[in-house]
Amino acid sequence: MTDQKRIVVTGGAGFIGSAVVRHLLSQPGIEVLNLDKLTYAANLESLRDVSDKAGYRFVEADIVDSSRIGQVFTDFRPHAVMHLAAESHVDRSIDGPEAFIQSNVVGTYRLVMEALRYWQRLPEAEAKAFRFHHISTDEVFGELGASGSFTEDSPYQPNSPYAATKAAADHIVRAWGRTYGLPVVLSNCSNNYGPYHFPEKLIPLVILKCLAGESVPVYGQGQQIRDWLFVADHARALHLIVERGEVGESYNVGGGSERTNLQVVQGICDLLDRLRPRQDGSHRDLIAFVPDRPGHDFRYAIDYSHLERSLGWRPLESFESGLEKTVRWYLENDWWWRPIVERQYAGQRLGLSKSEARAQS
Numbered sequence: 001m002t003d004q005k006r007i008v009v010t011g012g013a014g015f016i017g018s019a020v021v022r023h024l025l026s027q028p029g030i031e032v033l034n035l036d037k038l039t040y041a042a043n044l045e046s047l048r049d050v051s052d053k054a055g056y057r058f059v060e061a062d063i064v065d066s067s068r069i070g071q072v073f074t075d076f077r078p079h080a081v082m083h084l085a086a087e088s089h090v091d092r093s094i095d096g097p098e099a100f101i102q103s104n105v106v107g108t109y110r111l112v113m114e115a116l117r118y119w120q121r122l123p124e125a126e127a128k129a130f131r132f133h134h135i136s137t138d139e140v141f142g143e144l145g146a147s148g149s150f151t152e153d154s155p156y157q158p159n160s161p162y163a164a165t166k167a168a169a170d171h172i173v174r175a176w177g178r179t180y181g182l183p184v185v186l187s188n189c190s191n192n193y194g195p196y197h198f199p200e201k202l203i204p205l206v207i208l209k210c211l212a213g214e215s216v217p218v219y220g221q222g223q224q225i226r227d228w229l230f231v232a233d234h235a236r237a238l239h240l241i242v243e244r245g246e247v248g249e250s251y252n253v254g255g256g257s258e259r260t261n262l263q264v265v266q267g268i269c270d271l272l273d274r275l276r277p278r279q280d281g282s283h284r285d286l287i288a289f290v291p292d293r294p295g296h297d298f299r300y301a302i303d304y305s306h307l308e309r310s311l312g313w314r315p316l317e318s319f320e321s322g323l324e325k326t327v328r329w330y331l332e333n334d335w336w337w338r339p340i341v342e343r344q345y346a347g348q349r350l351g352l353s354k355s356e357a358r359a360q361s
Ligand code: NAD
Pocket: 010, 011, 012, 013, 014, 015, 016, 017, 035, 036, 037, 038, 039, 040, 041, 042, 043, 061, 062, 063, 064, 083, 084, 085, 086, 087, 088, 089, 102, 103, 107, 135, 136, 137, 138, 166, 188, 189, 190, 191, 192, 193, 198
C-alpha cells in the first residue's frame, strides 16, 4: 500500500460532491476519482479550480452500470468510496419518481454490490481499512413537530418519494455491512447551502429570482423549518467520518441553525437590499406565497452530538455569515449560474404536476 489514499467520490460533479472533492484535494496524500453520470444537476465547472491537480481524475459513468463500476474499482483500487450520487430534489421526485428509484435505490444496490466484490478480493489489511460511506439525508426520519430533534436512533419515516429512496439506500448499505461484513459507515445530514448550489433549491432559487426582479415563491405560509449547514462544514464532516468513523455506525450532521423558510427568504432579501439594492423598493416586496408542496415535511432539526463527541466535529460557519458568503458568491459568479438559467432550468415551479393532475380529473 502506498502512502497515498485513493477515494472514489460518486456524484462529485454535484453540489455537495464537488465541495467534497475540493476539500479532499486540499488535504495532503489524497487522490480522488470523481465518478458521475453528469445529470442535469452536475456541473464540472464547479471543479475547475482543482480539475488539473495531479491527484484528480474524472470518469463519466452511471452507478447503475455494474460492469463499468467494477472496472473502475479494479483499475483505481480505492481505499474508500464516498457515495453521494443521487437524484436529490424533493420536488422533482414528486413529478418523476422513476429516476429516483433507478439512481438512488438500484444504483446504490449495484454500487455496493461492486464494492463488495472488489473488497472481497483485497488483501486482509487493505480489506480491514476499506470503507464504503453512504451520504444520506435527515429526510429519512420524516418530520418533527415544534420540538425535539433527530438522533441516530430516530425511526425511519420517509414522506417524499426522494426520502423513501434515500431510506431504502440507507437500509441496503447497512444490510450489506451486517450480512456480508463490508465495512460501511453512514451519515445523515440536514439542508446544505453555499456556492455551486443548483438553482432549483430554495436558497439559490431565491437569490436568482431576486436578481432577476421576479416573484419569489414561498410554499404555503413559509412556516416550515429546516436546519441549515454550510456545505464546506459538511464536506469536512464527511472527510472525518470516512477516515475515523466507526464501522457500522451512523452519524447525524447538522448546522444547529433552524430557520423558518420565510426567515431564510427574508434574510436573503435583506442582504440583497444592502449589497444590490433595487431601484423601486425592497426585495421583500417580491415575496409571493404559493400553493404548498404536496406532503411537505414541517420541521427538520439535527442532534449532531454523537459526531461532536466521537470525532470532535462542529460547524464553523454561522448561518448569518454563511448566508452572506453565499449571496456574495452568486453576485460575483454569474459565469457559473447564468448558463444553467439560460439552458437548463429557468426557475419554473416543480413538484405540483401529480397533485394538480388529480385535482383536475
Ligand atoms: P446534486 O443533485 O447537486 O448532485 C448529485 C450528483 O449525482 C450529480 O452530479 C449527478 O450527476 C450525480 N448522479 C445522479 N445520479 C447518478 C447516477 N445514477 N450515477 C452517477 N452519478 C449520478 O446533489 P447534492 O445536493 O450534492 O447531494 C449529494 C448527496 O447528498 C445526495 O446523495 C443527497 O441525497 C445527499 N444530501 C443532500 C443534502 C442537501 O441539502 N443537498 C443534504 C443531505 C444529504
